[in-house]
Amino acid sequence: MLKNWLAAGAVALSVGMTATASFAQTTTVPGEQVGLATGAPLPEGIYALDTFLYRQNRNTAPGAVDVGVNVPVLVWSTPFVPFGGRVELLVAPPTVFAFGKNSGPNGSRDLSINVGTFVGGIWAFDLGGNVGVSLLGGVYLNDLNGDRGVLVNNAGTTFATPVLPQLASNTYRAGIAISYTGDGYNLTANLTGNFYDSPATFGGNNFFGTRGPFIISDSLNLDLTATKKFGKFEIGAIGYGTANLDTSVNSLAFGNRGSFSLGGLIGYDFGPVTAQFYAARTVATAVRRSETTELWGRLIVPLYSPTPVASAAPIIRKY
Template sequence: MMKNWLAAGAFALTAGMTATAAQAQTTTVPGEQVGLATGAPLPEGVYALNTFVYRSPDAPTVVSPVDVAVNIPVLVWATPWVPLGGRIELLVAPPTVFAFGRSSGPTGIKDLSINVGTFVGGIWAFDLGGNFGVSVLGGVYLNDLNGDRGVLVQNNGAFVGAPVLTQLASNTYRAGIAASYTGDNWNITANLTGNFYDSPGRFDGNNTFGTRGPFVISDSLNLDLTATKKFDLFNEGKAKFEFGAIGYGTVNVGSNANIVGRQGRFALGGLVGYDFGLFTAQAYVARDVVTQARFVDATGRSRDIENTEGWFRIIVPLYSPAPAPAPAPIVRKY
């Protein structure tokens, strides 16, 4: 069942935080799908999960004045419909982005939260046999309905800048494909996600700080990789502990990437998880090993802006249809 619970969280969908222009632009957060068997179809039922990530950059506060967090609640309905053998799964996710000022002084950035466009979408997932599965995803972040500009303000009330997430000026159209192997308690998964934008994009309504647009927005590709295995460490008769390696990254693509600036990053890390029965918990940490974001230090040397990210996830199966009762025996009397 653990692999099914992991697949339930396959589409923890949210927005990426790009507090500086040096980060690759993507609405789907790189790494939000690692640790999940995203290619495996779910059993019929309803599943809930919540994924939380906290990012801290290795750079002076003048370059990276905030730490960033994203909270991603997701509800997934694995329907009874299986056209051509692939299960249809419907989902909704209303994520929120947070920024926390790294300096407590009067010129430090005041904490803020940003309302991201709710994601609605669907998945078509196939069991290919031999513990292999593939899935395809399509959907949209409805940024035109509830995407927030995000306004940076100092602790003393002075305006710093806006918008924080220019990509929320356009609906984000998302497509993805995933493949998973889940045999012998392994989860080996690769997930490729594309974000596509109406560019240039504009925020609706009045713009006190001149933040309406238009904004040139670049498409992006994300890759999430997982190689974990579950173990029965205490001879309980069930593999409950999970350990393994993860990796994820993003890069800007398309003609607008030349205007916005081609940027990308890739991180590596490790994951641990435990099946508590009623729910499953996972935690993982990763650090950038490749990045195009840079800054110049006090000595005039150019250095990479490397991020360390900590993640925590809870996966809960809420409902599954009751198994069909066994047929009553036929009794004949002669």
């Protein structure tokens, strides 16, 4: 059932933030789209993806935490192709986790935070010659169901609140991607912008002083993929980074222009499920001691396609 559908293009939507406001960044985590040919249109159908990130923090201070992000995604590649571009609809309810690195009273408790559900759409074009281009637009509904989060140590003392001040505003997301998917290659560049209503405030009670206002920096992410398939295996290089556009003294991104990471990816097509694993390490950063190692895992499951298996063969060969 379209075993090579990943090479035809897909989108994984996620969020990624550090556990404190001092390293605030985009709601969309850098690297969440690597390994996917996001520029090319998907064949008509319904697809499920789940992407998980584990970010290891080199900081060993008492309140230091590692961070995880889990993003289940449902994609409907519709039969609608206005002006030759496939319309794809997406929904994703991400969750961010923080894992305390130290025991004892000064160590941080583990916690989880709901990020505003993402709803959006893609308009994807097959330009011919195994080249595709797509446009993405959508919003993380942080005002509706985003959780501000409170980081507490094992002794019950509040460390930081809100943990993710980015969630004080809905995040408006726009993106453009281009992919080459011929001869088993996936060569993709994906540029994503996150934009906020800034300054922004949380609603509800203000007991922990979490209301705001917060000056949230608009940001740009760049995700790069260069992989090759050998039978059922896929292997290659990846790179991704983020740039904050407002690093003024009042901004949540004060002093943090951004970062860039490099790494590698390996994947395997099991038939009904495709799995990917990739890892990357910070190679450039504007914030001292903020270097991280990030480990990623992804599962991709085609749930439904109106195209019979035999009729799907030309699509598989094409990509």
